[in-house]
Amino acid sequence: RRRLRTWWRARSPLFLEAWWASPCSRAAGPEPLGPEDVYHVAVQPCFDRKIEAARPSFEVAEGVREVDTVLTTTELLELVLRSAGAAPVDSQPSSELAARNADALAALAECPRCPMESEVLTDVLLQDLRAGRPPGAPLLCAVHGNAESGGFAEHVFREAARHLFQREVPKPLKFTTKQNEDMREVSLLDAGGRPLLKFVSAYGFRNIQNVIRRITKVGGDPIRECGHFVEIMACPGGCLNGGGQPLVPSAAQGHADLASSLGAAKRDRRRRLGDMEASLHKAPGTSVVAPEEHPLLLPIYQYILRTVGGETSGQTNVACGKGHANGTVSYFVGSDAVRRWLAADWRSLKVDEEGKAIVGTSALKW
Numbered sequence: 001r002r003r004l005r006t007w008w009r010a011r012s013p014l015f016l017e018a019w020w021a022s023p024c025s026r027a028a029g030p031e032p033l034g035p036e037d038v039y040h041v042a043v044q045p046c047f048d049r050k051i052e053a054a055r056p057s058f059e060v061a062e063g064v065r066e067v068d069t070v071l072t073t074t075e076l077l078e079l080v081l082r083s084a085g086a087a088p089v090d091s092q093p094s095s096e097l098a099a100r101n102a103d104a105l106a107a108l109a110e111c112p113r114c115p116m117e118s119e120v121l122t123d124v125l126l127q128d129l130r131a132g133r134p135p136g137a138p139l140l141c142a143v144h145g146n147a148e149s150g151g152f153a154e155h156v157f158r159e160a161a162r163h164l165f166q167r168e169v170p171k172p173l174k175f176t177t178k179q180n181e182d183m184r185e186v187s188l189l190d191a192g193g194r195p196l197l198k199f200v201s202a203y204g205f206r207n208i209q210n211v212i213r214r215i216t217k218v219g220g221d222p223i224r225e226c227g228h229f230v231e232i233m234a235c236p237g238g239c240l241n242g243g244g245q246p247l248v249p250s251a252a253q254g255h256a257d258l259a260s261s262l263g264a265a266k267r268d269r270r271r272r273l274g275d276m277e278a279s280l281h282k283a284p285g286t287s288v289v290a291p292e293e294h295p296l297l298l299p300i301y302q303y304i305l306r307t308v309g310g311e312t313s314g315q316t317n318v319a320c321g322k323g324h325a326n327g328t329v330s331y332f333v334g335s336d337a338v339r340r341w342l343a344a345d346w347r348s349l350k351v352d353e354e355g356k357a358i359v360g361t362s363a364l365k366w
Contacts, residue, residue: 011344013150014042014049015058017124018066035060041069043076045242046235057344072244077104080111101246116285123296132295137287141280144288145172148238148277149203153186153231155291157199160229161188165196175201181266182236183207185227198227204236237269240276248272292329301332308337 018040042049052058053067060066071079081104114120116138121129130138143151154173161167167188175184182204188197202211211232214225235242281288291297332338 010342012052014044014052014070015066015344016342017042018058018060035064039068040066041071042067043071043073045073045239045245047072047242047244048234049244072242074101074244074246077101077108077246080104080108102248105246105248125296125299134287134289137285139283139286140289140294141286142289142291142294143172144281145277146175147280148240148273149201149231149233150239153199153201153229156229157186157188157197160197179210180207181270183210187227195227197229198223199229199231200227201231201233203233203238205234208232208234237273240273241269297329301329301338304338304341305332305335308341 042053049072050070053065053070058066081100084107116130116136121138123129123131133140141147141151143154145151146154157173158169158171161169165188169188173186175186177184183200183202185198185200187195187199190196200211202208211226211230214220215222215230217225233239280286
């Protein structure tokens with residue numbers, strides 16, 4: 001718990017998107033829009049984002065949520081089916097639900113694609129989505145591989161190796177599977193084979209519990225046990241395998257014995273997740289652009305500093321690169337102003353009799 005208190009409480013991408021929606025909408029037309037005029041809908045692969053959106057600390061104004069509605073991809077497919085005339089259902093066996101989702105995916109595939117030059121497709125600043133991006137491929141992915149949960153560990157490892165040890169590592173990183181396929185690690189070794197960097201990805205509650213146990217072990221060395229960086233995700237397989245993702249018919253259903261069924265299920269999941277990850281950087285209209293080369297990165301940092309420092313702040317103008325030689329992303333990253341803007345007031349949903357938040361041992365160890 002002492003270590004947890006030192007963590008920086010950053011906003012999740014879900015709420016950073018909400019913070020962009022209101023100011024960008026206010027600047028979009030001749031009539032300014034207030035937070036109550038913007039209805040923000042987010043499509044997510046996870047049901048937990050609904051709980052996150054319901055937290056009392058995430059309000060733009062009194063009674064106005066930062067995220068009004070969270071739809072999972074399964075619910076989005078259900079809307080597609082209903083628009084096609086299918087009857088709504090409250091509950092179904094998983095096998096029937098998988099078949100229904102397959103029908104929804106087939107119906108969705110028949111829908112005409114939205115052309116990339118459509119005015120509906122804009123970036124977060126409500127500008128043309130194609131501006132500053134590779135021709136014909138404006139949909140961007142940050143990494144060449146290991147993007148099942150956003151590619152954060154992949155990018156941070158690569159940058160840490162470059163800045164701390166002046167080492168370039170191959171793309172994508174080759175993670176080593178440990179106890180199971182949802183517990184993986186990657187290391188950067190020196191000439192003698194000793195680890196300079198060690199990153200761990202732990203997906204699923206069983207692996208998360210093992211990580212917490214190893215980190216909190218009395219007399220243990222957290223770096224030796226779990227390395228310098230741990231990426232944890234509640235869902236086995238990461239965000240692409242989130243609980244809100246559509247179920248599809250599995251080849252495991254045709255096997256009589258348990259061992260064969262489990263083996264088929266693992267192969268089926270591995271293939272499905274591989275196909276989904278490949279679509280992030282190989283599907284039509286997509287391309288891989290490193291985060292530091294994203295066309296919106298510098299404008300977003302400049303906007304943050306203007307917001308924090310005020311429109312008339314001379315110091316902010318300097319920090320935003322106006323008349324300053326360091327008007328680059330590296331000049332902004334890690335600044336106190338940016339950290340304050342990105343910070344979130346995460347409060348526990350559990351309270352004691354006096355209304356004070358509680359984070360108990362059970363919350364830390366699941």
